[in-house]
Amino acid sequence: MRCNLFLAFFLIALNTQANETDAARKRWAQSPHGPFLERILPPGFEPELLPEPGSRGAQLTLRYCVQCHNLANPAMHAAARWPAVVERMVLRMEGRGNMGKLMHEMMAGVVAPEPQETKALIAYLRKHAQRPLDAKKIPELNTAAGESFRVACNQCHALPDPRRYTAKEWPAVVARMQKNMLWMNRVVASKPLPGELQLKIEDINAFLVRHARK
């Protein structure tokens, strides 16, 4: 009985959270800057994918980090990178960030975290961060065979550790990143253009497969 009651509360809590996320998404999607905001981060990282979903950190992320764009994945950035990103975002939430006019128009209804909430947010994102690659352990990175990976995969975040996934798992992650690149408008030319770098997915996959987790 007590168990059921707990479950009921848990489900209500989850539902409220989903509604808040939906409401935030609607707000920015309907803003005149929606098309820009929509492209900042890709869709698809849904609230239920957050690690430790019941934790305070996950809840703060859901409260504050969907107000202007899609939900960020804590695994996107390495731990060392998160504090600077969060601080940039908090300044904006306080109305003091760059992109002043645009963000000002967006500000109606945007709430900013308290300093101790900011700390908890940073701690949570760092705890579940990306583990970056240790270049010293992979000398091949700086050879021609590592070039496609090296250039394409650190446009948005630190180069990920290839041991994060097995050889079998990597191609699906790379395919999702290809979508992210299109979504976020950061494409490395897919057609050969003189003087422009090409996105060579086969080379990237081959590199990751060679250095993947066994």
Ligand code: HEC
């Ligand atoms: C007031 C609006 C606003 C809120 C709220 C907001 N962001 Fe952002 N975010 C932006 C804007 C604008 C950009 C694009 C410009 C830039 O990168 O600074 C951005 C870009 C990003 C990016 C992609 C750029 C990068 O450095 O990787 C990440 C990741 C991100 N935000 C994470 C977060 C997190 C985490 C939170 C919650 C702590 C958050 N955002 C809350 C406005 C916001």
Ligand code: HEC
């Ligand atoms: C256009 C920006 C962009 C580029 C370029 C990019 N990523 Fe990402 N990456 C993201 C975003 C956004 C996330 C978080 C959302 C997600 O996981 O799709 C992410 C998350 C990740 C993660 C952590 C999430 C997980 O599933 O483990 C890994 C690993 C990763 N990227 C690998 C790569 C690789 C390999 C490449 C090169 C093929 C790459 N990324 C290129 C934007 C990018």
